[in-house]
Amino acid sequence: xxEVTQIPAALSVPEGENLVLNCSFTDSAIYNLxxxxxxxxxxxxxxLLIQSSQREQTSGRLNASLDKSSGRSTLYIAASxxxxxATYLCAVNFLGDYKLSFGAGTTVTVRA
Amino acid sequence: xxxxxxxxxxxxxxxxxxxAFWCNPISGHNTLYWYRQNLGQGPELLIxxxxxxxxxxxxxxxxxxSAERLKGVDSTLKIxxxxxxxxxxxxxxxxxxxxxxxxxxYFGPGTRLTVL
Numbered sequence: 001x002x003e004v005t006q007i008p009a010a011l012s013v014p015e016g017e018n019l020v021l022n023c024s025f026t027d028s029a030i031y032n033l034x035x036x037x038x039x040x041x042x043x044x045x046x047x048l049l050i051q052s053s054q055r056e057q058t059s060g061r062l063n064a065s066l067d068k069s070s071g072r073s074t075l076y077i078a079a080s081x082x083x084x085x086a087t088y089l090c091a092v093n094f095l096g097d098y099k100l101s102f103g104a105g106t107t108v109t110v111r112a
Numbered sequence: 113x114x115x116x117x118x119x120x121x122x123x124x125x126x127x128x129x130x131x132a133f134w135c136n137p138i139s140g141h142n143t144l145y146w147y148r149q150n151l152g153q154g155p156e157l158l159i160x161x162x163x164x165x166x167x168x169x170x171x172x173x174x175x176x177x178s179a180e181r182l183k184g185v186d187s188t189l190k191i192x193x194x195x196x197x198x199x200x201x202x203x204x205x206x207x208x209x210x211x212x213x214x215x216x217x218y219f220g221p222g223t224r225l226t227v228l
Binding site: 004031032034036041042043044045046049051089091093098099100102103104105 | 116118145152153154155156157160167168203205210212214215216217218219220221222224
């Protein structure tokens with residue numbers, strides 16, 4: 001079974017510290033991998049999409065890396081702010097699946 | 113540009129009652145998805161449409177769930193009868209062309225269902 005795992009389930013850091021969020025998946029045959037942000041009671045907001053052929057994507061303070069061979073992706077958020085507090089979800093589009101398989105998410109709290 | 117619209121945002125019903133959720137995808141998006149998200153978990157796909165055709169409904173509990181996407185635009189997801197275990201957030205998403213490596217899914221705000 002193709003699975004996506006995110007560890008830790010929760011993370012608390014002081015403002016200004018860099019955030020490192022981890023995602024692992026069981027099959028290296030993927031179309032792409034997406035990172036989403038979810039605020040309480042809200043839907044999902046797409047942050048970054050990394051295609052299978054890419055190693056990383058960057059948007060502002062966010063950088064996501066992809067290592068298919070080891071089945072891992074990492075989301076880096078530089079200089080965290082209280083507004084970054086949310087749940088971050090990793091989702092993988094496995095080849096032949098045409099759907100996103102999600103991890104359970106990492107809930108981040110940035111302390112002012 | 114308007115995002116994915118869902119209604120209602122919240123619904124509370126008693127078990128055995130029917131319930132329906134509505135989704136309007138982003139204009140021009142051919143692919144529409146319904147996901148269910150249980151508390152503390154990531155969303156799980158229920159059904160995927162390419163235009164008006166349901167191309168993946170393998171995870172849809174067909175004894176009580178049904179869905180339709182008339183004219184390949186709006187979609188409705190129905191549960192009849194609802195059970196306690198159906199309490200969850202139901203998310204609708206759309207994308208331009210599912211199955212490509214650059215395809216990004218855009219999500220609506222979801223409908224939070226509580227079954228009493």
